Amino acid sequence: MDEGSVSPNAVAVEGQGLWKGFSTKKWVGTKRQVTRSYALKGVDLAVKRREILGILGPNGSGKSTLIRLMATLLIPDQGWLKVFGLDVIRDRQRVRRLINRVSVEASFFKKLTARENLAYAAGLYGVSNAKAQVEATRILASLGLQRDKLEVPLETLSRGQQQKIAIARALLTSPTLMLLDEPTTGLDPTSRRDVQEFVLNVRREHDSTMVLCTHDMAEAERLCDRIAIIHEGRIIAVGTPADLIASYASGGGLEDAFFHITGLDQERLRAEAEGDG
């Protein structure tokens, strides 16, 4: 690969054979035992440019871990992962400049105001504070957050209000790849709609590629071009919402397809376990 330049026609994200485990330590008598359990067990994925790829899966299936690998916050144990042709390990700094991540566990200085937090983030991203404040105010208005909420300590805002600040913060730099880890979880129906509209607008305006984790089937169907279903660290189905419904739902919608696919996987895993035993 030439110095890792970003080709306009490149696949946005491509990965193969991704494994990621976490070690937990516990004391058994006087001995310390370390066990490693795997959140991702051989994931292959490809996200096309300008696509919104949804990742659906039960709690603990590995969605956020996969997002964190793309965000270079975690390093895979095995396999490789590229963002616009750049390797997440070797070209980590360049990959970081291409991604904007929104997650439910957004970290803020909770005693500072939203305005102060945004100013701090602008400094990190090398964006002028004046520009950041204008942009953030515009974004927050479109998400229905009152202006005065920018001036109070962040810890006094509701979770949904903080989530909106996190979205505004992620958009201080223009997004090439947006990683949205449950961006609407905990939002009221109107705010959820506002965020969904906003996501579609951002994609239109910036030609961004997006990876979206959600538990909301209607949201997945509305926003995603394709959906990957992940279960116990493996991607077990990928397709357009219509494909998944046609192949797996028995008369119902995406939720029906989701239950069917994850249920089939459970049956397969049980059969494998019995076969091994």
Ligand SMILES: Nc1ncnc2c1ncn2[C@@H]1O[C@H](COP(=O)(O)OP(=O)(O)OP(=O)(O)O)[C@@H](O)[C@H]1O
């Ligand atoms: N930092 C960590 N240390 C130890 N285990 C972890 C860590 N992060 C994730 N895990 C484990 O990896 C597995 C996958 O977690 P992950 O957060 O990726 O799930 P998820 O699909 O995002 O779930 P949710 O829908 O609840 O957000 C879980 O079993 C979790 O306990």
Ligand SMILES: [Mg+2]
């Ligand atoms: Mg998660």
